[in-house]
Amino acid sequence: MLGVQNISRRTFLKSAGVTGALVLGANVSTGSMIGTARGQGNGTSIKPNLFVEISDDGTVTLTCSRSEMGQGVRTGIPMILADELEADWQRVKIWQAPGDETKFDPAGKDQQNTDGSRSTRHHFEIMRQLGAAGRYVLEQAAAKKWGVDPAEVYAKDHRIYHSGTGDWFDFGEVVDAAADIVVPTGDAAPKLKDKSQWKYIGRDMPVVDNYDMSTGGATYGADISVPGMKIAVVARPPVYRGKVKSYDASEALKVQGVEQVIEIPPLADDMPAEFRALGGIAVIGTNTWSVMEGRDRLVIEWDDGPNVTHDSSTYNGELVVAARTGGHVIRDRGNVDEAMGAAARVMEAEYFVPYFIHTPMEPPVAMVDATRMPVKVVTSTQAPNWVRQYVAEALGLEQTDVECEVTLLGGGFGRKSKPDFACEAAILSARIGAPVRVQWTREDEIRHGFYHAASAHRLKAGLDGAGKVTAWHHSGAWPTLIALWAPTMRTGHPLEYGLGLIDTPYNEVPNLRIENGEIDAMIRVGWYRSVNNIQHAFAMNCFANELAEAAGRDPVEFLLELIGDADVMDLTMDGVPEHWNYGDSIEDWPIMPKRLSNVLRVVAEKSGYGKSMPPGHGLGIACHRSFHSYVGCAVHVVVRDDGSLHIPQVDMAIDCGRYVNPEGVKKQMEGAAIYGHSVAMHGQITTTQGAVDQSNFHDYTITRMDDAPLDVRTHIVEDFTHLKPCGVGEPGVPPYTPALVNAIYNATGKRIRRLPIGDQLESA
Amino acid sequence: MISMRINGVSRQFHGDPDMPLLWYVRDELGLTGTKFGCGAALCGACTLHVNGSAVRACVTPVSEADGGEVTTIEGLDSEGNHPVQRAWREHNVPQCGYCQSGQIMSAAALLNENPDPSDDEIVDGMAGNICRCGTYQRIFAAVRTAAQEV
Ligand code: FES
Numbered sequence: 025m026l027g028v029q030n031i032s033r034r035t036f037l038k039s040a041g042v043t044g045a046l047v048l049g050a051n052v053s054t055g056s057m058i059g060t061a062r063g064q065g066n067g068t069s070i071k072p073n074l075f076v077e078i079s080d081d082g083t084v085t086l087t088c089s090r091s092e093m094g095q096g097v098r099t100g101i102p103m104i105l106a107d108e109l110e111a112d113w114q115r116v117k118i119w120q121a122p123g124d125e126t127k128f129d130p131a132g133k134d135q136q137n138t139d140g141s142r143s144t145r146h147h148f149e150i151m152r153q154l155g156a157a158g159r160y161v162l163e164q165a166a167a168k169k170w171g172v173d174p175a176e177v178y179a180k181d182h183r184i185y186h187s188g189t190g191d192w193f194d195f196g197e198v199v200d201a202a203a204d205i206v207v208p209t210g211d212a213a214p215k216l217k218d219k220s221q222w223k224y225i226g227r228d229m230p231v232v233d234n235y236d237m238s239t240g241g242a243t244y245g246a247d248i249s250v251p252g253m254k255i256a257v258v259a260r261p262p263v264y265r266g267k268v269k270s271y272d273a274s275e276a277l278k279v280q281g282v283e284q285v286i287e288i289p290p291l292a293d294d295m296p297a298e299f300r301a302l303g304g305i306a307v308i309g310t311n312t313w314s315v316m317e318g319r320d321r322l323v324i325e326w327d328d329g330p331n332v333t334h335d336s337s338t339y340n341g342e343l344v345v346a347a348r349t350g351g352h353v354i355r356d357r358g359n360v361d362e363a364m365g366a367a368a369r370v371m372e373a374e375y376f377v378p379y380f381i382h383t384p385m386e387p388p389v390a391m392v393d394a395t396r397m398p399v400k401v402v403t404s405t406q407a408p409n410w411v412r413q414y415v416a417e418a419l420g421l422e423q424t425d426v427e428c429e430v431t432l433l434g435g436g437f438g439r440k441s442k443p444d445f446a447c448e449a450a451i452l453s454a455r456i457g458a459p460v461r462v463q464w465t466r467e468d469e470i471r472h473g474f475y476h477a478a479s480a481h482r483l484k485a486g487l488d489g490a491g492k493v494t495a496w497h498h499s500g501a502w503p504t505l506i507a508l509w510a511p512t513m514r515t516g517h518p519l520e521y522g523l524g525l526i527d528t529p530y531n532e533v534p535n536l537r538i539e540n541g542e543i544d545a546m547i548r549v550g551w552y553r554s555v556n557n558i559q560h561a562f563a564m565n566c567f568a569n570e571l572a573e574a575a576g577r578d579p580v581e582f583l584l585e586l587i588g589d590a591d592v593m594d595l596t597m598d599g600v601p602e603h604w605n606y607g608d609s610i611e612d613w614p615i616m617p618k619r620l621s622n623v624l625r626v627v628a629e630k631s632g633y634g635k636s637m638p639p640g641h642g643l644g645i646a647c648h649r650s651f652h653s654y655v656g657c658a659v660h661v662v663v664r665d666d667g668s669l670h671i672p673q674v675d676m677a678i679d680c681g682r683y684v685n686p687e688g689v690k691k692q693m694e695g696a697a698i699y700g701h702s703v704a705m706h707g708q709i710t711t712t713q714g715a716v717d718q719s720n721f722h723d724y725t726i727t728r729m730d731d732a733p734l735d736v737r738t739h740i741v742e743d744f745t746h747l748k749p750c751g752v753g754e755p756g757v758p759p760y761t762p763a764l765v766n767a768i769y770n771a772t773g774k775r776i777r778r779l780p781i782g783d784q785l786e787s788a
Numbered sequence: 789m790i791s792m793r794i795n796g797v798s799r800q801f802h803g804d805p806d807m808p809l810l811w812y813v814r815d816e817l818g819l820t821g822t823k824f825g826c827g828a829a830l831c832g833a834c835t836l837h838v839n840g841s842a843v844r845a846c847v848t849p850v851s852e853a854d855g856g857e858v859t860t861i862e863g864l865d866s867e868g869n870h871p872v873q874r875a876w877r878e879h880n881v882p883q884c885g886y887c888q889s890g891q892i893m894s895a896a897a898l899l900n901e902n903p904d905p906s907d908d909e910i911v912d913g914m915a916g917n918i919c920r921c922g923t924y925q926r927i928f929a930a931v932r933t934a935a936q937e938v
């Protein structure tokens with residue numbers, strides 16, 4: 025049970041940067057220790073983790089403990105609070121929390137790591153309670169000032185009104201009287217507004233940083249500068265876990281502006297990579313250009329280490345074999361072997377998705393000042409507490425010896441959860457005794473990243489005489505991201521199974537087996553927007569489309585028949601006692617086939633699926649559940665004679681449960697279509713003798729305006745029976761690629777089973 | 789010595805004339821609105837104006853701007869109310885925002901040269917600027933809106 029307390033008098037507020045007159049803290053505990061302004065009777069202090077501040081000029085300041093990377097969280101989360109508080113949006117300000125999970129992690133399970141599309145779903149209720157508590161305290165304070173029964177006062181639009189006289193106070197006028205009011209808990213806790221009274225939740229809201237972002241005034245990690253700060257770039261081992269054998273810095277040191285060249289020690293052989301610095305040679309100086317020039321003049325001999333055998337051309341073949349071999353059955357329903365044997369027709373297809381890299385527009389960058397205690401880090405991070413943890417380890421300190429301020433992120437997509445770049449800056453700052461900002465170049469980001477797992481998938485299905493699927497068998501293989509911690513791990517992890525594989529939504533298929541094969545990880549594998557959902561949605565939606573065509577059936581009807589309209593898909597029936605469900609309980613966020621069918625029906629209708637198309641045009645469709653949300657996607661493609669594509673229209677139907685800012689949902693769907701288009705058309709990292717072949721946007725292509733879908737239509741599906749908020753930032757990406765690939769088939773008759781599409785259509 | 793006016797202020801630069809303008813404005817002048825995305829004229833994040841034309845500051849040596857007039861995003865309009873900036877806010881374009889200085893500077897230069905661009909001309913004019921968050925649909929609409937005002 026959540027409790028909200030009035031903590032205006034508490035001493036730690038100064039350290040949290042909160043100084044206003046009225047401050048509310050919320051705490052997730054098990055019902056114990058819900059405090060008041062003057063603390064607990066037993067003297068134990070509780071640890072508030074979110075704060076509202078209302079100053080005597082009426083300004084409401086909300087602590088945002090989530091990182092803003094373009095998903096709109098600095099707008100969406102405050103909207104919830106402002107609504108319950110009855111604040112005027114124009115008078116709300118946002119204060120970005122530093123890393124401190126003891127104060128700023130209300131869900132108590134994600135250490136302020138902003139990923140997994142979970143900010144709204146983990147903060148919706150607690151923000152409402154905070155807002156309601158604030159409203160309660162202000163109402164009580166006004167009643168006290170007037171000397172009237174609190175039942176006669178109510179908050180509205182930043183004022184407290186007396187219902188009898190119509191008199192009112194501005195919020196700021198009652199904060200002095202509010203500071204000692206105790207927020208009741210349990211059954212007496214302040215009542216939440218009925219949703220019919222919501223004034224911001226569910227309404228379009230522009231993002232709060234629009235002005236700064238349109239005038240160059242927004243501050244990102246790369247913009248941080250402190251007195252005496254040096255700038256560094258690092259030459260890292262071209263091959264993962266390689267080391268410096270020898271180096272010569274004499275030419276580098278001749279570059280004007282270069283001051284020092286320092287070696288960062290490599291990962292010890294027995295040390296898992298996790299998020300640690302990779303090692304290498306750092307060039308340190310007074311400006312970014314000088315150190316980049318200096319780095320170009322380093323002469324380094326590398327010891328490439330064991331991963332020098334990692335050639336993606338052969339490794340990809342090994343992945344295909346691993347998928348065929350399988351070996352680890354993770355879900356088994358009915359008897360797939362028997363059903364395949366009895367099938368009128370058995371079909372099989374293989375799909376392949378390569379490595380990708382994140383390419384946030386702002387490459388990784390961190391400023392660390394290790395000359396002071398606590399050590400100070402300022403960086404554009406998704407995970408400030410991992411920054412503290414790994415920086416502390418790199419410096420031989422405790423996590424509490426490191427503080428981390430979070431700037432705006434110039435994109436994240438999972439890359440900026442991983443603080444290796446902050447570790448580099450910390451090591452260098454400690455060595456030279458000055459603050460250091462480490463700047464990654466685009467080449468660094470593409471060559472030394474955490475790669476989206478390449479994967480191979482073999483799908484097999486049995487159809488009966490009527491063209492109904494009686495057996496479905498999906499076997500996939502990929503290098504696991506858990507190898508960051510457990511380098512010898514060769515199978516996937518339950519976390520990856522839960523990303524759209526073990527929860528394959530074809531609930532009406534009586535015999536169904538999901539299997540995983542083994543492979544070594546030979547590169548740093550890490551999560552990427554939507555993670556393994558990308559390949560799982562691609563493989564299963566494309567295969568279902570192939571089956572529909574083989575059975576002579578309409579693909580949408582065929583998919584609807586596979587998914588069905590059951591309320592809940594229960595994996596315990598299929599020999600899966602428990603499974604990873606995006607870190608949430610299956611009771612609160614069940615797998616609901618009927619919601620997936622619903623978005624599919626909606627997107628089919630909105631896109632006019634089935635209408636006749638001119639030659640060279642195709643409409644393709646796909647749907648997928650991820651991060652608890654259900655998304656149906658329809659892509660209209662035109663394939664020109666030269667094999668190039670044009671996308672006149674995309675329709676996205678999303679059921680994300682309770683949403684806060686529909687404008688934000690639309691923007692995420694528009695962005696997801698374009699992100700998905702990059703995945704489908706261009707995304708591919710390859711390696712030669714362990715080193716990444718790509719280096720910048722000329723050979724790692726990102727969709728530009730001239731190949732992007734520019735008419736993405738979002739249809740938010742309201743399902744009023746399931747109001748728990750679900751994810752929005754990631755779920756739009758997975759269904760885009762299969763919808764496009766199915767559209768290409770309808771336009772050309774060509775099946776794409778290997779990404780990226782690249783020039784595959786030119787040879788068609 | 790190299791001289792130029794940046795956002796209306798006279799500046800003298802004494803360093804290496806090969807230094808790209810990007811690092812001069814960011815590291816030496818603290819004008820951080822101009823962003824680094826690729827360093828190779830591939831993404832447009834560093835776009836600013838030299839004598840009214842959009843250039844990629846990451847590959848433009850300081851010497852090339854000698855005697856010239858440089859405008860960064862900070863100097864596009866003193867109030868931040870250039871028609872392109874207003875249109876950007878009207879269409880709620882930014883996601884992470886990192887690419888947007890460059891997008892806005894490209895759009896402003898495009899409309900300066902061609903106040904009434906066709907759809908294809910907008911796409912061609914803006915295709916040099918990458919937005920990894922995928923805001924192109926709104927950028928396109930915002931350029932359309934701004935074109936009606938300039
Ligand atoms: S940073 Fe100059 S074009 Fe990318």
Ligand code: FES
Pocket residue numbers: 094385434435882883884885886887888918919920921922923
């Ligand atoms: S808004 Fe993030 S890169 Fe364009």
